[in-house]
Amino acid sequence: MMSMIRPKTLLAILILVAFVVFVEWYFGWAPLLAPWREIPLPGVLGALVLAFLTYWLRALRVYDYYRARMRGRFPxxxxxxxxHNLLNNLLPMxxxxxxxxxxxxxxxxxxxxxxVPVLLWFRLMDLHTLALFALLALGSHLLGPAVAVPLAAAWLLTLVFAQRLAPALRDRLGAPGDDGLRGKLYRVLDALPGSAGDFWRAWAWTFANWLLKLAVFVWVLGLFLEAPLAAAWLAVIAGDLTSVLPVHGVAGAGTYxxxxxxxxLPFGVSGEAALAGAVNLHLFLLGSTLLGGLLVPLLPGRRVDRQTR
Incomplete structure (x- = not known):
């Protein structure tokens, strides 16, 4: 049976088991989870509602980009x-x-x-936006807002060049009608935003989603430990970025x-407090993910056979 499990999947399971055992040995699951009993229920529910709002914003990004095809089918x-979010957060690698x-x-x-090209482009926008918030948090902490804000503005200017890249490459290819490599490359580039309006609307949904998600997660992390605001923002960003690692545990356990x-740790937070905050933040993430998954059977979904956006 074990021989049927792929090496990466087996490694992900081993990371999960090792993490559960380590937390019990180092901290103990009961005392680690105890602070949840002290948090007012309205606060937890409010955080969950805001977390669900980030899923709504993500759906709006897809819906707006494919608006010609999806019109009237937002549910x-x-x-x-x-x-997608449920499977992404629970499945390894x-x-x-x-x-x-x-x-x-x-x-x-x-x-x-x-x-697939659109998904990769969405992910690049996610990474660009996370880098923006990391630059603002770390730059403000080390250099002050007067330096951090212009640096962030310069980082945003890279989007102007990014917006023009795909249309320029597509125009250089022309419009090949064959199914060879040149034709496939043209269709990949054609999937990406061809107008400034499409590009900037998608970026606006991306920015709104991450601003809200990071703010909610920073607030949740603050319920379990005291840390400088810049440290909390960077910690939440770092936890999310671990999902791009080539190896991590099931549901991100351990690596998150x-x-x-x-x-x-570089901000002087003790290892014990940092671990407790990280575990409870991850439990909030997984809890909101699972609750969102429970809504899936209640929403419509049916096959539509069309060819283009």
Whole structure:
């Protein structure tokens, strides 16, 4: 039976088991989870509602980009987003990302040659936005806002060049009608935003989503430990960035916490407090993910056979 499990999956399971054992040995799960009993229920519910609002913003990004195809079917788009998010957060090694092109093809008839480039572009925008917030947090802490804000503005200017890149490359290719490499490359580039309006609307949804998500997670982390504001922002960002690692535990167990702790320690937060905060923040993330997943069966989703956005 063990021989049927792929090495990376086995490693992810081993990381999960080792993490659970380590937390029990180092801290103890009971005292680690005890602070949840002290948090007022309205506060937890409010944080969960705001976390769900970030899923809604993510769905709006997809819905707006594919608005010609998805018009009038936002609930189905939200279902797709919640399913994608659930699988992405629970399955190891980012295998949950594969669900996006599969669901886009099944529910909206969008071929993988179109949806995969768009997903990669969304992820690049996510990384760019996370880098923006990290630059603001770390720059303000080390250099002060007077320096950090101009640096962040300069970072944002890179988007102007990024917006023009795909259309320029596509125009240089022309419009080949064959199915060879040149034709496939043209269709990949054609999937990316061809107008400034499409590009900047997608970026606006991305920015709004991450601003809200990071703010909520910083607040939740603050319920479990005291740390400088810059440290909390960087810790939340670091935890999220661990999802791009080539190896991590099931549901990010262990690696997510390692990212959060690594960002907190340089700011003088003790290892014990950092671990407790990281674990409880991760539990909040997984809890909101699972609650979002419970809504999936309540939302419509059906096959639509079309060819283009």
């Amino acid at each position: 189905a788009c939200l279902r797709l987003t919640l399913t 980012r295998t949950g990302e594969l669900s996006f092109p599969v669901l886009m093809a099944r529910d909206f008839g969008v071929p993988a040659l179109h949806s 916490e390692a990212g959060v702790v690594a960002a907190l």
